[in-house]
Amino acid sequence: MQKKNHSDKKINFFITSDTFPSISVTGNSCSLMCQHCKGKLLQRLIPATTNEELEKKALMLHRSGAKGILLTGGCDKQGRVPIKSLIPAIKKLKETTDLILIAHTGFISREEAGSLKDSGLDGIGFDVMGDMTSVLDVYGLHVSEKEYMDSLQAISDSGLLIFPHVCVGIHFGKLSGEYRALEMIRSIMPTTVIITGLMPVVGTPMQHIKPDPLDFEKIIKKAIVMFPDIPVILGCAHSSGKDRADIEKIALLCGVSGIAAPTFETIRFAKESNYEINYYGTCCGLIPVDRMKINYPFLPTLKRAW
Template sequence: MSLNLDISDKSLEDLFKKAIQNKKFMDQLYNASKEKRTKLFDKRVRVYYPSKAFPSISVTGTQCYLHCKHCNRKYLQGMIPITTAQKLIDFCHKHAEKGGTGCLISGGYTAGGFVPLNKFINAIKEIKETTSLEINVHTGIVDKKMAEALAYAGVDSVSIDVSGDIKIIREIYGLQKTPEDYYKSLINLKAAGIRITPHIGIGFYYGKIDHEFEAMRMIKKVEPDVLVFVVFRPTPGTPLENLPPPPLEHVLLVMALARLYMNSTPISLGCMRPSGKYRLLLEEKAVEIAADRIATPARSTVSKFTKEGYVIEELNKCCTL
């Protein structure tokens, strides 16, 4: 590696702070991350376009107990509302018959910080046994019983948002939980033998880098199957709609440090991120520096990848699979 770094549990914040104050060191970090990314994955990149083949389903419709400051239920409005087990079975059977590849099962949170999936477990199991659909489940906090139920149902992956600081949990999500609750969720899922694809939200604390490195520490301990990064996107109709997104170089630094820290774990740039020129630059640089997979990139970005010699694998499903 071109830069001799001590990427330890305690060094992440210090390296980040040094890099944002020293452009030369920032570039060295980027280059070291790029070198490791190339060593692990060569010039291969997976691009994911879920589209109609892999729709997002909300088992709570547009209902959510929480009013997270970055979301305020807005993202539930773009999901297909399916609120009973039988309707989920019927939808998935028809979806499979039409050539669908799978679906994301998600929904609004309860006061306990989890999606109420209990009444859908047997339905998911039936879907897995009678179709070839891949099922990714967005859970929220997971206790041991739910982890075992998801394993029983045969889900293909579990996407769980991981927060590393109590401030973001209380102030942004409005939850009376702690980072330890997220770590226990990861442990429960790992013990159940489920494919774990944790998500870290970059800049979710008012557009600032705050909890990301502590979240990485927790996640690394369970050796996840994929680490997904999403980026704070100021969303109309939310309390944070007028805030700017985190500085692009800060986002790239977080991802670069993750690549250097997370051993050989695949890293994805997930579907939630700012729009416009910021989005295009982020897509291009994230893959160059750290990510080996990316959700819904612009076609112009994929064309650039091809011209730069990347081998593209295009998939119609979630980037966690």
């Protein structure tokens, strides 16, 4: 991959609501009920818990113009999403459509990663935590760093594309292990590195907590230095309200390769700053290709958010 030149004023914006929807393979169910989500985020997704239901809904989405689908869902008590149980549907969809299929799996074994690769699945997004105390406090999981490393290596060795995610402020809004998570990712060759952030979700213990936008600057700058040949992306989860636009502006000025679900304010700022902008209707973890380009709708006139 060509080394990025961060003096180039280019940015990819990923707009995925229609072209790359998310399906929860567990419906609204989650055994972990983490402190930042409590299953609330699953309620926004399309449910499909059986092979028949997944195949039927994916085909409907494909006919409606979807280019790909993210398979995600709630975790079991070991921090795993049951994607493997839907391999027959994944295989059928890859044989009969040109859909891009990626997944959030949580912790995963070599055998599972290999089976998913054989099914035709294109890639896996994997959340990496660098502080095991945070994992316990937020997710309620008693795990070691080795379990994260084993999953990273399993996905990488399978040949699947891998999009590691590092979440800024997941430990109740404070930095805790993000730098170590980046170091852990260096053990493999990721397709992209996704920087996300705590989202304040109503009805959870963290509903009033937001990470400091300046913490995003610290982590994004570190990621860009550590991964000079890998796209560093601001993922779709990155706070809300005015902070969301502020974080996007910080990411843009730091030199990220892309931003997922940008605010109109950020799009305007990029235009006014003479960035070369490309819009893609794909998950931000994937390397963008021309066939996934979209014509983004007319940008309305908005009052400034800051």
